[in-house]
Amino acid sequence: MNSSPQPPRFMLRFFRWFCHRDLVAPIEGDLHELYQQRVQARGKGHANRRFMIDVLLLFRPSMMRPFQPFYFINPYSMFRNYFTVSIRNILKYKVFSFINVFGLAVAMSVCMLIILMLGDRSQYDAFHEKKDRIYRVLSNYKNSRQSYATTAFPLASTFKAEYPVAEETVNLTPGFGGDAVYQQRTADMRGYFADGALFRVFDFELIQGDKKTALTQPYSVIISRALAQQLFQNENALGKTFDFSDRQLSFPLRHDGTGSPAVAWGTFTVTGVIDESNYKSHLVFDALISASTQTALIAEKKMEDQSNNWEGFYRTYTYVLLHPDHTRDELDAALQDLAIRKYKNFTSETTKDFKLLTQSLPEVQLDLKGNDTDNRLPRIGYFFLGGLAIMIMVLACVNYTNLSTARALTRAKEIGVRKVTGATRRALLTQFLSESILTSLLALVMAGVMLIFIANAFKGLWVNQFLNFELPMTPGVYVAFVCFALVVGIIAGAYPALKLSTYQPIQALRNSGNAGHGKLGLRKVLSVSQFVVSLLFITTSLLIYQQFKHYLAFDYGFASHNIVNVELQGADYEKVSHVFGTVQGVSTISATDIIPATNRNDNCQLRKVNATGDYFSVGLLQTDENFADNLELKLLAGKKLPAGTSSARFILVNEAFVKQMGYATPADIVGEAFESAWGKELWEVVGVVRDFRFKLLLNADVVEPLAMRNTANYHYANIKIISPDVMGTVAKLEQKWKTIDNVHAFHYEFFDDQLAGMQAGIFDLVSILGFIAFLAVTIACLGLLGMATYSAERRTKEVGIRKTMGAGDKSIALLLSKEFMKIVLLSIFIGAPLSYFANNLWLQTLPNRVEFGLGILVSAILILIALGMLTIGSQTWRAARAKPVDALKME
């Protein structure tokens, strides 16, 4: 038998599958016999073919096995029945259904917001044809806190030349930001140096110009459509030339700021125009200048030569297009090999264990790295928001579970009847699950409406001006929503379905009243956990709000009221001071390079002259002679900074500086000289001022040492206004600004607003957490409301009897709420210490923190008790007040 040829197995299996049980053996025998005869006569191939034809011809109704009985039942009618029963149940218990739907909807809308955010971000850089093969190279060294999105300049060319795994590499080097001038029109222009490889990796299309040649010649530039519109208005931009002077404006992250004095870079020719509005990308730029321009600029000494600098890895972005025949692992290995070869000879701290890592384009969208190209939500942000959303979702699902199992008694009879008439457990599971899925789909509709408001609120957050979430509704997002609703329905309904379907029909039909399901057990645990989480959220948001208020009301140690900070934008301060000084309503004017207590700092390394010890890191402010007076800094010893250009060797220091350098009193340090680690220049202390905050409150707990120095290198003018008509004075200043600089617009901010603005991020956090706390409490209270309602309904008769026997309203209300008050109290008992310790964990790491007094905790507890009482009370009171006659009459 082994030797004889066998017919094709799959055909045989097919035949056995469809053929009628009674016929299969003899017919298969016939087929085998015929097969062997045909093999003998005409060979195996012919026999195989004929065998297949025979089997296919046997595949006819008379030969087929009968269908299994259940195949004949039309499942549609069964599902329709589930649907009908679900609808009836939802309509019959309107309060429960509303609580379930509303609770789920609230939580789902928050989750949907996260889905929207992910959906929004996933649209970024989706237009590149080779997006699956594009990788960004990251730099990482031993003790770095994070990986950097930037790499060394020579990496791209070296890697492409030496490793075949890269089909193409491209360098994007930020390095210009300044004024483009064309026939008296000026526009801000910031962007990257790039070469033609850019277009071989990425798929940016030019609306004008040829992308193959646009970035070859030196001094050629591709500009964005917005910039073209600004510079050339309706003229055809292609081939036009304009002058560019660089002011080192920050790029790719656009801080406000001032940059340095303009350096003329020469005349640039427009070789292409790109319509940036077509592209959602993490690469945003006004212009792309050909990489060959760098060589020319280096020759003119307007730029440093980085082309062989492997140590400076913060200069340029490198993207690799992976060769189609290679894998990412090979790419990683090749980069690691290169890193080891190139960096083994460097010894500095930032090249220790140097690693080159990769990030695919989708990873780029969701993971912010150091020196990144745009502001977007870092991965931790998604985890944080996602964590909150999931927590809320769990609370809502717990609600559903709780209410559904609480109603088990009501459903028990239905389950009993269904089981007796032949429902299998699987059928019951399907029924309950279809009910929960229907509920979650209803919740989806409601959540969709809520989402409109939540999404708008989110877009309005301060932080979103950096994150640029537009949250568009795309078809993909809708599909995700529906899938999400289905999953939620299954998760929420799983436990009740499993539990309810196990009921024994006998017990269920006998309906002994409380067959063990009246006990709270699991439900109590779930309810308690809901309230514990709620309490945690309430406490946290109250605490952060306190912290926010604390920061807002913080005494910085200087006067910021009615001071307007004006960006100099390269203008001469002497002139500005002179012109603004004539404006009516202006009292004093001073100048500084950094606005204190905002997010920028400067440092220097100082030690006592002729000392041998370590240098101390000291904060540095470059101010003019009026700064201390203008901000009402209190002079403790010595005198203020002198005026004039020769005053650069004098410094005004703070108390912390005195202490740091080891002097007993402020008076002792006046006249002492200090040397700087870099310049070896000597700085002489002329005076000491009282400590004031010059760093961000969030960053420094105590005031650190500070030196103020007058080097005439200013970026801002601080203008104090005494006129009661503050805005009018600012308008006058703006008028005057035009006489100083008619190219750049007047940029000003009130100092108070700037300081408050630094706390805007915290306020966002308060808003988000407060909102989540609100939702958590709402959901928990809804759950409690549902259970209290149900319990009150179940005990109507008991209440009636008790009342006839002479029980008072109050004692009845107490009786009914006792169970639930226990839940609330138990959760406070667990939740209060938990929230105290959990919040102290993060609070202890925060500089300038508020006192976490019991006050916050007590008010959180009071809120919870009040809400709990209100919820339970509304139901129990109603039940207690009901007329006993009505309760007893119904049967």
Place this chain on the structure above:
Amino acid sequence: MKKYQLGEFEEVVTLTVGVLFPDAYGVSVKLEIETRLARKVSVGALQSALKRLEEKGYLKSSEGEATQERAGRPKRFFTITALGKRALEHTKETRDSLWASIPKMALQTKMIGL
């Protein structure tokens, strides 16, 4: 006339089963029809005809021995039942009486007509 339902192919199969008695099973019936009538018979057509005939009660079957060339599957032998015999007779009688009723002229004119 509806008393005995027997199609043309069914009639051929039943007659062949009779011819091959007692060795009528799937393959032998198929080969017999193919050689005698010089027409191709697929296994599917034959088996469904056999099944139909059995359901109508014209044939009955019994399981036979299994052989190696049949991969250990039994043969299913068919024999004609009494009802089957009557159905065959009925068909034959109907045909005969129809033959007998054809006037000689009819066949002759046809030949002239050709």
